[in-house]
Amino acid sequence: MSVTSELERGTGSPDVATGIVDCDVHPLLKQGFASLYPYMPLAWRERFERKRAGQAAAGLIMRFAHPNGFIVREDASPRDGEFAGSDPHFLVSDLLDANDIGICALNSLQTGAMCAVLASADESLIIASAANDYYIEEWLPIDRRLRYAIVVPSQDPNASASEIRRVGKHSQICAVAVPPIAIALGNRYWWPIYEAAQELDLPIFLHVTGAEGIYAGAPMPAGGLPDTYIERYVTLSQAAEANLTSLIMNGIFERFPRLRVLFVEYGFVWPLPAMLRMDRLWRGLRHEVPWVKKSPIEYVAEHVWFTTQPIEEPADPRDLERIVKMIGVDNLCFSTDYPHWDNDMPMQSLRMLAPADRDKIMRQNARNVLRLS
Amino acid sequence: MAIPEREEILVGDAAELVEGKFKIIKQGTLNIGVTRLRDGTIRAVRNRCPHKGAAICKGIIGGTWPPSAPGDLAYDREGEILVCPWHGFEYDLKTGDELYRKVPTRLRFYEVIERERKIYLLVARGAADTQDSDASAA
Numbered sequence: 001m002s003v004t005s006e007l008e009r010g011t012g013s014p015d016v017a018t019g020i021v022d023c024d025v026h027p028l029l030k031q032g033f034a035s036l037y038p039y040m041p042l043a044w045r046e047r048f049e050r051k052r053a054g055q056a057a058a059g060l061i062m063r064f065a066h067p068n069g070f071i072v073r074e075d076a077s078p079r080d081g082e083f084a085g086s087d088p089h090f091l092v093s094d095l096l097d098a099n100d101i102g103i104c105a106l107n108s109l110q111t112g113a114m115c116a117v118l119a120s121a122d123e124s125l126i127i128a129s130a131a132n133d134y135y136i137e138e139w140l141p142i143d144r145r146l147r148y149a150i151v152v153p154s155q156d157p158n159a160s161a162s163e164i165r166r167v168g169k170h171s172q173i174c175a176v177a178v179p180p181i182a183i184a185l186g187n188r189y190w191w192p193i194y195e196a197a198q199e200l201d202l203p204i205f206l207h208v209t210g211a212e213g214i215y216a217g218a219p220m221p222a223g224g225l226p227d228t229y230i231e232r233y234v235t236l237s238q239a240a241e242a243n244l245t246s247l248i249m250n251g252i253f254e255r256f257p258r259l260r261v262l263f264v265e266y267g268f269v270w271p272l273p274a275m276l277r278m279d280r281l282w283r284g285l286r287h288e289v290p291w292v293k294k295s296p297i298e299y300v301a302e303h304v305w306f307t308t309q310p311i312e313e314p315a316d317p318r319d320l321e322r323i324v325k326m327i328g329v330d331n332l333c334f335s336t337d338y339p340h341w342d343n344d345m346p347m348q349s350l351r352m353l354a355p356a357d358r359d360k361i362m363r364q365n366a367r368n369v370l371r372l373s
Numbered sequence: 374m375a376i377p378e379r380e381e382i383l384v385g386d387a388a389e390l391v392e393g394k395f396k397i398i399k400q401g402t403l404n405i406g407v408t409r410l411r412d413g414t415i416r417a418v419r420n421r422c423p424h425k426g427a428a429i430c431k432g433i434i435g436g437t438w439p440p441s442a443p444g445d446l447a448y449d450r451e452g453e454i455l456v457c458p459w460h461g462f463e464y465d466l467k468t469g470d471e472l473y474r475k476v477p478t479r480l481r482f483y484e485v486i487e488r489e490r491k492i493y494l495l496v497a498r499g500a501a502d503t504q505d506s507d508a509s510a511a
Contacts, residue, residue: 254443283424283462285461287463290440291444293440293473
């Protein structure tokens with residue numbers, strides 16, 4: 001069977017073993033929502049078709065303001081009229097081959113947003129399963145370097161856990177992408193997902209859905225509803241900070257001692273003030289959360305990773321080196337965010353670091369935390 | 374006769390010292406709280422938090438909620454823990470260590486002696502005359 005031979009060809013490739021690991025790559029469905037129809041039970045497919053779900057799926061666009069009109073890069077389009085990220089063969093040559101990337105984690109924001117933002121709870125279960133089957137069948141057999149983060153319907157944690165157990169054993173599944181809703185990650189609501197993720201030794205990806213600050217029930221930045229896209233983008237890390245604090249103070253890493261969490265596309269400067277403040281306040285307020293048995297900074301070191309993009313650009317780039325050391329060289333994983341316009345490409349990224357530190361961030365840490373081989 | 378390296382400072386009658394409360398002794402630059410622990414030990418503590426310098430002997434002497442499983446709450450060591458009135462750091466009155474910290478800050482303890490039902494602090498001779506005399510020891 002062609003799938004097997006493709007996989008065998010990929011296995012043992014030096015690129016897989018030694019190349020850069022890109023922890024955040026965004027594929028798109030080739031035909032939009034309609035791509036999922038072949039992977040749905042007939043009754044659900046008919047229901048979505050009747051309500052023109054394919055058109056509704058673009059409903060968030062009015063709230064965005066991208067410099068070139070759309071989130072994906074024009075220059076990464078496979079062919080005229082096709083969206084960047086919609087063709088796996090093109091993505092392999094344009095991103096992986098061209099940039100010495102040995103493994104990339106496909107993180108389907110598009111379908112995550114469909115689940116968390118655009119659908120009812122029942123519909124989100126159908127969408128998540130269809131999306132996972134679509135990528136497993138249409139993308140993963142193409143190249144062993146492609147890995148995939150399972151999309152789960154965060155509106156239903158028990159159904160999410162079932163979905164993790166249904167597809168999580170596939171050798172190219174590398175993580176569980178939990179589309180954030182306005183329930184902090186330390187809340188017991190999420191326990192079924194953590195239990196399943198820990199059982200399958202898969203880390204959790206937390207990544208924005210694009211709906212932050214847009215509707216009641218979406219994760220909300222502090223201070224009130226922002227008006228513009230730039231305000232929302234700047235304040236995205238507030239939700240990450242709130243979720244990191246929530247995970248630690250609710251003892252999630254004591255309750256699920258093998259759980260690993262990656263904050264994806266929040267950058268890596270924001271954790272620093274949160275870590276320092278958590279550590280300081282824990283010394284005086286730990287009696288409120290005695291299940292936090294050690295400094296919050298130690299939980300971060302053992303259980304939490306941050307992907308690097310978007311890398312901030314201080315006037316003196318060496319300032320970043322100090323921040324990298326304070327966050328922890330072992331806790332950062334490189335990511336491009338391809339094919340989005342606000343990407344970081346490997347050649348230009350983190351060049352101020354010592355080669356050994358850069359190598360950990362570009363290649364080694366992600367192999368460890370995502371258990372890549 | 375050898376000159377003693379330390380001098381005694383009278384704290385007061387042993388019966389004055391009760392659990393859960395410090396008697397503050399100020400002499401020269403010395404500022405020391407003396408209390409009785411549950412097991413009868415007399416404890417003398419420099420009245421200055423190693424964190425940010427608060428008069429820590431005005432803090433609560435009580436117990437602690439030790440590390441426990443998520444969702445469980447335990448309570449332990451009543452009368453042995455001093456909580457700073459400023460930032461709430463917890464100190465072990467048995468050892469002087471800040472609790473639950475890998476590299477703990479420490480309270481400065483002083484030796485005491487009891488003689489004829491009176492309690493005396495033992496301090497380095499001249500300590501009360503020296504600005505910040507025990508900073509290096511703390």
